[in-house]
Amino acid sequence: MxxxxxxxxxxxxxxxxxxxxxxxxxxxxxxxxxxxxxxxxxxxxxxxxxxxxxxxxxxxxxxxxxxxxxxxxxxxxxxxxxxxxxxxxxxxxxxxxxxxxxxxxxxxxxxxxxxxxxxxxxxxxxxxxxxxxxxxxxxxxxxxxxxxxxxxxxxxxxxxxxxxxxxxxxxxxxxxxxxxxxxxVDTYENCVDLLTLREKEILVLISKGIISKEIAAKLNISINTVNRHRQNILEKLNVNNSIEAVRTAGALNLL
Incomplete structure (x- = not known):
């Protein structure tokens, strides 16, 4: 990986x-x-x-x-x-x-x-x-x-x-x-604002095993919007998948 x-x-x-x-x-x-x-x-x-x-x-x-x-x-x-x-x-x-x-x-x-x-x-x-x-x-x-x-x-x-x-x-x-x-480098202070509040919210839900369809319903947004946020999260954290995203965000104290 x-x-x-x-x-x-x-x-x-x-x-x-x-x-x-x-x-x-x-x-x-x-x-x-x-x-x-x-x-x-x-x-x-x-x-x-x-x-x-x-x-x-x-x-x-x-x-x-x-x-x-x-x-x-x-x-x-x-x-x-x-x-x-x-x-x-x-x-x-x-x-x-x-x-x-x-x-x-x-x-x-x-x-x-x-x-x-x-x-x-x-x-x-x-x-x-x-x-x-x-x-x-x-x-x-x-x-x-x-x-x-x-x-x-x-x-x-x-x-x-x-x-x-x-x-x-x-x-x-x-x-x-x-x-x-x-x-x-131990606090990653320049990464504090790497994710938006909405992206953090979605990533927290992802970390709990909630799928995109359920996230969309819970936040009252379209599934396309959820998927767009998910892609933005991967790009900002430079990772391949949601598991890596959760791990990286956790290590950066973003969640």
Whole structure:
């Protein structure tokens, strides 16, 4: 189960440049990422939100994922499923919450400032011995479109050098890479208004096992309206189904 497989629905509302402008900027970004992984030894995933493609680059850490370190691989998705499938499900879910908070936090600041922020966390991931090992995960947006929409996203994977003994969870944080300011993410304050009152009301009823027809009768609205709200809930929470929606909303303290 991939709890973030619908995030492209949210990205579809972003302002995107013409294909010609995107191609030139994308080529520049690819060259930069090729050089970066050689210096950082990390695995980098550059995701083009406009064309739903990703470019995977590997430094020496590529051996952890059995990824070749020469050139780069292109996939027709903004999700690196082969990597996601190796992440512990609980940590993948917590990372999903972190990315939701990050995305909504960026909406509160100017487009110019957005590129100064990144997330950082630790995640348990299967190594070549099929054993869970904590690794470092970072994410940020490399470029906006000329109209200020989020466009090129970067995920970085590497060895975790800090000690992990006694720590709990993924220790997610948002960092201002320009000033060094750190925001530890545990309250998801930027997701407080993610759902409308009506959407919360419907999701509470869904959590009780009430079907759409019964929800419509109870709230005196049409079943089409209920279904539209249900779809909006899935898109806002970036999940695949109602079970995931209830779990995510509960973790964000929205219900």
């Amino acid at each position: 991939n709890p973030i497989s619908n995030l492209e629905d949210k990205f579809s509302f972003e302002s995107i440049d013409s294909p010609e402008k995107r191609k030139e900027a994308l080529n520049e970004a690819i060259v930069m990422m090729e050089a970066y992984v050689k210096l950082d030894n990390s695995v980098a995933v550059l995701s083009d939100l406009a064309s739903n493609k990703s470019y995977i680059f590997a430094g020496n850490f590529g051996r952890f994922f059995d990824i070749h370190t020469s050139g780069f691989t292109t996939i027709d998705s903004i999700w690196e499923e082969d990597i996601y499938n190796r992440i512990h499900p609980d940590d993948l879910f917590q990372r999903h919450l972190l990315e939701l908070e990050f995305f909504n936090f960026l909406k509160t600041i100017s487009s110019e400032e957005r590129l100064n922020y990144a997330t950082k966390c630790r995640i348990r991931t299967l190594n070549t011995k099929k054993e869970y090992q904590y690794i470092l995960h970072r994410s940020f947006y490399m470029k906006n479109s000329s109209e200020g929409g989020l466009w090129l996203a970067v995920c970085l994977y590497n060895y975790l050098l800090e000690k992990t003994a006694g720590a709990n969870g993924i220790e997610g944080k948002i960092i201002n890479t320009k000033t060094g300011e750190i925001f530890y």
